[in-house]
Structure formats: structure tokens, C-alpha cells
Amino acid sequence: MNLITTDNTSAPAEKAHVTLLGLGDMGTALARAWLAAGHPLTVWNRTPGRAEPLARAGARVVADRAEAVASATGPVVLCLLDDASVGEVLEGTDPGGRDLVNLTTVTPSQARQRADWARARGAQLLDGGIMAVPPMIGRPESGGYVFYSGDQDLFARHREALESVAGARYVGADPGHAALHDVALLSGMTGMFAGMTHAFALVQPEKDLDQAQFATLLAEWLGAMAGAAHGIAAQLADGDYTKGVTSNLAMMTAGNATLLATAKDQSVDPGLLTPYMELIRLRVAQGHGEEGLAGTVSLLGSGQEPSDGE
Numbered sequence: 059m060n061l062i063t064t065d066n067t068s069a070p071a072e073k074a075h076v077t078l079l080g081l082g083d084m085g086t087a088l089a090r091a092w093l094a095a096g097h098p099l100t101v102w103n104r105t106p107g108r109a110e111p112l113a114r115a116g117a118r119v120v121a122d123r124a125e126a127v128a129s130a131t132g133p134v135v136l137c138l139l140d141d142a143s144v145g146e147v148l149e150g151t152d153p154g155g156r157d158l159v160n161l162t163t164v165t166p167s168q169a170r171q172r173a174d175w176a177r178a179r180g181a182q183l184l185d186g187g188i189m190a191v192p193p194m195i196g197r198p199e200s201g202g203y204v205f206y207s208g209d210q211d212l213f214a215r216h217r218e219a220l221e222s223v224a225g226a227r228y229v230g231a232d233p234g235h236a237a238l239h240d241v242a243l244l245s246g247m248t249g250m251f252a253g254m255t256h257a258f259a260l261v262q263p264e265k266d267l268d269q270a271q272f273a274t275l276l277a278e279w280l281g282a283m284a285g286a287a288h289g290i291a292a293q294l295a296d297g298d299y300t301k302g303v304t305s306n307l308a309m310m311t312a313g314n315a316t317l318l319a320t321a322k323d324q325s326v327d328p329g330l331l332t333p334y335m336e337l338i339r340l341r342v343a344q345g346h347g348e349e350g351l352a353g354t355v356s357l358l359g360s361g362q363e364p365s366d367g368e
Contacts, residue, residue: 073097074132074219079123079147080162081108083192085137088161088223091196093117095222102126104147127151133184133216137161141168154180157212159220161186161204165241166234173208173233184208184216185233187240188224195223205229207236250280252330259326286351293352300348307338307354308347314338 076092078085081103089112092099099117103109109119120126127134127148134156138144141164158176160169160183169185176183190202203225206213213220213228220226229235257276261267293299300306314335321328334354341353 073222074216075100075130076132076219077126077130077134078102078137079126079134080137080143081105081112082137082139084161084188084195086112087192087195088135088137089117090115091223092219094196097219097222100126100129123147124151127153127156130156133157133159133219135159135161140164141172144172152179156181157216158183159186159206159216160184161188163187163240164237166238169207169237170232170234182209182212183233184212185236186220187236189240189243190224198225201225203227205236205239207231207239208233249334254280256321256326256328256330260320260324263324289350290352290355293350294355299346299350299352299356303348303350306348306350307342311335311339311342311347 073096075098077100078089078092079102081089081101085103086108089099089101093112093115099112100120101109101112101117102120102123106119106121109117113119120129128151134153136144136147136158138147140162144160144162144164153176158181160172164172164185173183173185185207187205188202189204190200194200194202204220204223204227206220206226206228207230210228210231213226217226229239254276258269258272261272262269289302293301314331317331318328318335321331337354337357341347341349341357344357346353
């Protein structure tokens with residue numbers, strides 16, 4: 059993967075004119091950030107009322123999406139609900155010769171199809187996956203950033219405008235890779251939140267246990283465990299899932315019995331944990347008990363119904 063992280067070390071004499079389609083919470087945050095950075099801005103939204111505060115702040119508001127696209131001299135940014143919304147908004151417009159930047163949350167396959175759609179109409183498309191919430195936009199200190207994928211020259215051409223609102227990380231020419239990175243990281247976050255939810259459910263009934271102190275311990279522990287991602291990546295790259303393992307799947311399976319027994323004692327539903335525990339058990343039953351967690355990645359990503367070999 060060719061990942062490029064850029065920073066705003068220089069600004070062109072004349073800032074690019076940005077056209078933005080979509081003024082939900084994220085779109086509005088982007089619009090305000092571009093205006094604050096001095097970028098001329100044209101906006102369109104299905105509900106015109108949302109554009110009124112931006113008009114007072116200096117944005118040009120157009121009522122017709124086709125006009126917005128046709129009059130664009132810089133990047134045309136889409137920040138909408140989903141891919142279907144993107145299709146509806148672009149229907150009847152002529153994007154030929156325009157540079158489209160799609161910041162709508164989509165799947166990798168949808169991003170690739172949308173890039174093909176743009177190419178067939180004489181346009182170019184850069185797909186983006188936003189790793190931030192609206193309050194983080196326009197605030198470099200927040201750490202928010204956006205993954206971008208597609209033509210690297212297209213990314214470079216609009217880099218300054220893109221970095222005016224959030225950090226920009228280019229992750230390759232495949233238009234689907236920004237969405238893939240976005241969803242993969244969000245999936246990891248979702249699994250972490252599931253574990254946090256289960257942990258709090260275990261301790262919540264204990265009235266003499268300080269929840270704030272426990273939260274500090276939990277955050278420290280999860281932060282320490284996050285480094286395991288590097289070990290999994292190394293094993294997947296090497297192909298030897300036993301390399302460098304300190305706690306193998308067989309040990310984890312034995313330990314999981316205690317986790318389940320404690321959940322029962324605390325009257326906590328183990329449903330957030332059991333699917334992953336079952337995945338580990340299946341890998342052990344297949345004779346791979348000495349492996350680390352990379353083995354479960356192989357099992358989960360096989361595309362086949364797991365079998366325990368029994």
C-alpha cells in the first residue's frame with residue numbers, strides 16, 4: 059500500500075473554488091471550514107434553508123444541482139447520506155471535465171462503480187473516507203483526517219483544498235481503498251466498543267466500584283493491547299501464524315471458560331463475546347491451537363463455512 063500523509067506547509071496564491079453538494083451535519087462542518095480557510099465556496103442542498111447561514115458567511119448558494127456542477131471551476135465535493143443519494147443528486151447533471159470528490163460513506167465496490175460512472179462521463183473521481191466527526195472538522199489539533207483513493211495526480215491537484223478541512227491520507231490508486239480503510243477501522247472500533255460494553259456490564263452492578271476509575275483502567279488496558287495489531291500483521295505477512303506467539307489460541311480457549319463463567323455469575327449476557335470465542339474454538343479444533351490471532355483472520359476470511367473437523 060502506498061500511503062501518503064501530507065501537511066499544509068504551503069498555500070497557493072489563489073485558493074481553489076470548492077463546490078459542495080450536501081449540507082447535513084458533516085457537509086455544514088466542511089463548508090464552514092472551507093470558508094474559514096478562505097476558499098470560495100458554492101453550496102447546494104436539497105433543503106435550501108440549511109444553506110442560509112452559509113450564505114450569510116459568504117457562500118454562493120445555488121438552487122439547482124445541475125447548475126452547481128456545471129459552474130464548478132474546482133473540486134465538486136459530495137457529502138450525502140449514501141451511494142443511492144449520490145446517484146440521485148448527480149442524475150441529470152453533466153460532470154464532464156469536472157473533478158468529483160465523494161466524501162459520502164460507501165462500500166469499496168460502490169466507490170469503484172462510482173469512479174467508473176464518472177469516467178464514462180468524462181469526469182474523474184476521488185473517493186474519501188472521513189475519519190472524524192463534525193466537531194473535528196477544521197480543527198487540525200483534533201487529529202481528524204480523511205482517507206483518499208483514486209488517481210494520485212487528482213489527489214495532488216486538490217490537496218491544499220482538501221487539507222483545509224482535515225488531514226489527508228492517500229491510500230492508493232484503487233478507488234475502493236479509501237472506503238475499505240474507513241470500514242475496516244470502523245469495524246475494529248465496533249469490536250472494541252462491544253468489548254467495552256461487556257466490561258462495563260460486568261462491573262456496573264458492583265455499587266462500591268468506582269466507574270470512573272474502572273474506565274481509566276479499561277482505557278489503559280485497551281491501549282496496551284492495541285499493539286497486538288502489529289503482531290497479527292507480521293504473522294499474516296509471513297504466513298507462519300505461530301511466530302512470536304506468547305498466548306496461543308489453545309490458551310485463550312481455556313481462559314474463555316472463566317470469562318463465560320464470570321458473565322454468568324454477574325448475570326451478563328455473553329452474546330457480545332461468544333461469536334469470537336467460537337471462532338477461536340473452531341480454529342483450535344482444526345488443529346491450530348499453537349497459533350496466534352492471525353489464525354482466526356484466516357478462518358474468518360476464508361469465504362467458506364468454518365468446520366471444526368469433528
